[in-house]
Amino acid sequence: MVITESAVLIVWAGSLVIGVVVIGVVAFLLTMIRKTADQILDGVSAIWTHGKLVANNTIQIPLFLGTTNRVVSQIKLEAVAILGATKAIEEHAKSCPGCPECVLS
Secondary structure, rough: OOOOHHHHHHHHHHHHHHHHHHHHHHHHHHHHHHHHHHHHHHHHHHHHHHHHHHHHHOOOOHHHHHHHHHHHHHHHHHHHHHHHHHHHHHHHHOOOOHHHHHOOO
């Protein structure tokens, strides 16, 4: 079997073309993988940032809860006092026929 120079050139040229095509496909796939990895990294970064913001907000809940409980307790005391005064006025109005006179005198 005799191998001619043109046959060698055809095999080399074919191998080079196949190699260039394979390198192009691999480069394309690696680029796609890189883009996907960047998108994943951006998503993870956003999740991390929002997670830190949520954690920062939840850390302050006990501080605000204590303040809220104190204010609600004061509101409750005032509401009970107002209720007592309202009942006293109602009882006085039931027993006093000329209540406006009592108020004005």
